[in-house]
Amino acid sequence: MGWFIRTFYSSIGKKLIMALTGLFLCSFLSVHLMGNFQLFKNDGGAAFNHYSEFMSTNPLIRILEIGMVIGFALHIFDGIRLWLLNRSARPVGYAKNDAAANSTFFSRTMIYSGGIVFVFLAVHLKSFFVEHRVLGSELTMYQSVVQAFHDPVYSLFYVAALVLLGFHLNHGFQSAFQTLGMNHKKYTPLIKFLGLMFSILIPLGYATMPLYFLLTK
Amino acid sequence: MNLTLHIWRQKDARTKGKFVIYKVENVHEEMSFLEMLDILNEQLIAKNEDPVAFDHDCREGICGCCSLYINGRAHGPKRGITVCQLHMRHFKDGDSIWIEPWRARPFPVLKDLIVDRAPLDRIMQAGGYISARIGSAQDANTILIDHDTAESSMDAAACIGCGACVASCKNASAMLFVAAKVSHLGQLPQGKLEREKRVLAMIAQMDKEGFGGCTNTKACEAECPKEIKITHIARLNREFLRASVV
Numbered sequence: 235m236g237w238f239i240r241t242f243y244s245s246i247g248k249k250l251i252m253a254l255t256g257l258f259l260c261s262f263l264s265v266h267l268m269g270n271f272q273l274f275k276n277d278g279g280a281a282f283n284h285y286s287e288f289m290s291t292n293p294l295i296r297i298l299e300i301g302m303v304i305g306f307a308l309h310i311f312d313g314i315r316l317w318l319l320n321r322s323a324r325p326v327g328y329a330k331n332d333a334a335a336n337s338t339f340f341s342r343t344m345i346y347s348g349g350i351v352f353v354f355l356a357v358h359l360k361s362f363f364v365e366h367r368v369l370g371s372e373l374t375m376y377q378s379v380v381q382a383f384h385d386p387v388y389s390l391f392y393v394a395a396l397v398l399l400g401f402h403l404n405h406g407f408q409s410a411f412q413t414l415g416m417n418h419k420k421y422t423p424l425i426k427f428l429g430l431m432f433s434i435l436i437p438l439g440y441a442t443m444p445l446y447f448l449l450t451k
Numbered sequence: 452m453n454l455t456l457h458i459w460r461q462k463d464a465r466t467k468g469k470f471v472i473y474k475v476e477n478v479h480e481e482m483s484f485l486e487m488l489d490i491l492n493e494q495l496i497a498k499n500e501d502p503v504a505f506d507h508d509c510r511e512g513i514c515g516c517c518s519l520y521i522n523g524r525a526h527g528p529k530r531g532i533t534v535c536q537l538h539m540r541h542f543k544d545g546d547s548i549w550i551e552p553w554r555a556r557p558f559p560v561l562k563d564l565i566v567d568r569a570p571l572d573r574i575m576q577a578g579g580y581i582s583a584r585i586g587s588a589q590d591a592n593t594i595l596i597d598h599d600t601a602e603s604s605m606d607a608a609a610c611i612g613c614g615a616c617v618a619s620c621k622n623a624s625a626m627l628f629v630a631a632k633v634s635h636l637g638q639l640p641q642g643k644l645e646r647e648k649r650v651l652a653m654i655a656q657m658d659k660e661g662f663g664g665c666t667n668t669k670a671c672e673a674e675c676p677k678e679i680k681i682t683h684i685a686r687l688n689r690e691f692l693r694a695s696v697v
Contacts, residue, residue, distance in 0.1 A: 241695040244654055245624075245664040246688055316664050320622035323556050323663030329457075329470065330549040332523030333621065336673035342621055344666065409667040415689030417682045 248316050253413035255309040256406050260432065262302055267439045274446070279376025286375040290367060310352060317345045340405040347402040354395035361388075383447035392444040396437040403433035452478050452544035456491065458503055459551045464559050464567075470549075480540035484527060485510060485517060487539055488550075504563040510535040512676065515613030519564055520551040525615035525674040533613065533676045553614055555623035557660045570660040571612050571628060578652035579632045583644045594640050607634035609677035616671035622663030627671035629657050630687035631679050637690055647694035654691055 241247045269289065272282040289295050333342060340347070361382050365371045371378060383389045407429035411417070416425070453476045461468025475491050482490075485507050492502035508514040517534035521527035527537045542548065550564060558566040596604075610631035617625050633650050636642030642649075665684060672681045 237695060244691075245626075245658050245662075246654060246691045247695075249664055249666075249688075250692070316666075320624070320663035320666070323623035323661060324554055324621075325556055326554050328520060328523065328551055328554055329459075330523040330551070333670065335524055335528075336619055336670040337621070337668035341666065341668040405667070412667045412681065412685050413665075413688055415685050415692060417685030 245319075248312055248319075249413045251308055251312045252316065253410035255305045255312070256410045258305045259302075259309060260403070260407060262305070263436050267436060270440070270443060273376070273379060273443055279374060279380075282376050282379075283374045286366075306355075310348075313345065313348055338405065340401050341409070344402060344405060347398045350395055350398045351402055354392070354399075357391070379443070380447055383444045386448060389444035389448040393441050396441045399440075400433045400437040403436065404430065407432050452480065452539070452542070452546075454478055454487070454542065454545075455547045457547065457549045458564070459560075460503070460563055461552075461560050462562065464561055468560065468563075478539050480538065482539045483510070484519070484521070484534050484537040484539065504561075504565050506565050507535060512536045513611060515611030515676075518553050518566060518568070518614055518618065520549075520553060520618055522549050525553075525619040526613075526676055530673065531676060531678045533611075536676075553618035555614075555617050555662070557623070557625075557662055558614065558617065566614075568612070568614050570662070571614060571625065573660065574625065574629060574653050574656045575612075575632065577656035578645075578649040579636065581636060581642050581645065583641065596640060600638050604635050604638040607631045607638075607679060607683050610635070610675075610679055611677060613676060615674045615676060617662065619670045619674035620663065620665075621668060621670065622666055624665045624671075625657050625660070625662040626665040626684050626687065627675060627679060627681065629653050630681075630683040633690055634683040634686045637686075646690060650687065650690040650694050654687075 242251060269285055270282075272285050273279070275281045362375070362378060365378060366375060373381065383392075408422075408426045411422075411425050416422075453474065456473045456475060457470045458473060459468055460471045473491055473495075475487060475494070478487050478490065485505070488503060488505060495502045506516040506518055508516040510517075512533045512535060515533065517526070519526065519534045521534065521537070526532060526534050528541060529537055552558075552560050552564045553566045553568075555566075557570040558568060561567050607630070610628060612628065614625075614628070616627035617623050620626075633646075633653060636649065637646040667681070667684075669681055672679070
């Protein structure tokens with residue numbers, strides 16, 4: 235166990251946790267998005283309700299859910315810990331610092347984009363997870379979605395948070411591979427392209443939902 | 452040209468520093484940035500004032516001493532050079548120039564623009580060497596190294612230990628420095644023998660010195676005067692993972 239703790243306590247080990255959990259959460263984003271697309275099936279929400287019922291009762295999914303919670307917790311906890319550690323490495327800052335000349339805006343603002351996505355996550359869980367799984371709402375999941383996105387403030391908050399998620403993924407996706415030691419002229423351009431696409435298409439896919447219900451229902 | 456300089460002045464490590472404004476006149480565009488500072492210091496000495504302390508040695512871009520943060524960039528506005536290779540033709544008459552020391556917790560300011568970079572030496576002492584006896588000098592080409600490996604190792608060996616990576620990184624991380632050393636030694640047959648021990652010892656020392664972690668912003672790569680790439684950091688990560696897990 236000693237080597238395990240030593241490895242993940244070191245600065246590279248902490249990065250490895252960020253990269254591994256980050257990529258795991260990317261897989262969650264993909265699956266969640268694909269499932270949610272059933273909202274667009276023109277059947278009054280039957281398919282979506284059936285799917286949400288399956289997701290909240292299937293034992294295998296429930297076990298995976300625990301893994302997902304651990305993934306989120308590690309990513310958030312480790313991210314904040316690294317941020318504090320990295321901040322403390324420069325107690326006196328520069329009077330003049332031209333960071334834009336050597337790095338991207340997205341790469342420097344991960345804690346902020348991640349922080350806003352975290353606030354979004356809390357609101358999102360409150361609206362759907364807590365209402366249904368904890369408080370036992372009388373509405374179907376589909377009715378909850380329609381009701382929630384009917385509120386323009388709520389919908390636009392979703393869209394804004396998704397833009398920030400895009401910022402986070404823009405740096406995070408390709409950065410995870412670098413941390414895992416994968417950087418080669420053969421495949422790194424492909425990873426960067428996939429990362430860019432992922433950071434645009436995933437938030438865009440999610441944003442269609444609040445916008446669709448806001449504008450049509 | 453005439454310039455206004457905002458220079459960080461600090462008596463010693465314990466005293467609080469501040470920016471002091473100086474005017475320098477008749478600066479030639481052929482001068483290097485350090486020569487411009489020499490002129491300022493001559494003026495200060497003539498007026499019986501304390502000259503500005505700054506690190507410099509070779510003045511040909513290979514020693515890594517001239518650690519100045521100029522107008523918000525490590526080694527100034529140009530890529531791939533140290534301050535001694537930065538010429539005044541890149542500035543124009545009437546410019547205001549901000550000159551600060553490297554800022555990082557492990558690099559305390561000793562005086563004015565000079566910082567203590569001993570932490571980098573201690574990282575080297577922890578594992579940046581080859582202790583296996585390889586005997587006396589032997590015939591050339593008895594130890595075979597393929598061309599690509601030799602080139603990659605040599606790219607990493609270009610590191611002069613100036614600390615621009617630490618200075619420009621938003622986390623004050625020394626990862627590019629350590630990566631360069633691990634990549635330089637670990638790829639060669641002589642250095643491969645101790646690759647696991649080396650990477651673990653150097654990373655442990657790096658963490659102990661209080662440098663931040665890498666968040667892959669690539670600021671180091673952009674500001675490195677020897678243009679060392681973060682592919683070496685990826686190799687460092689692989690080496691670390693290999694030594695820890697495999």
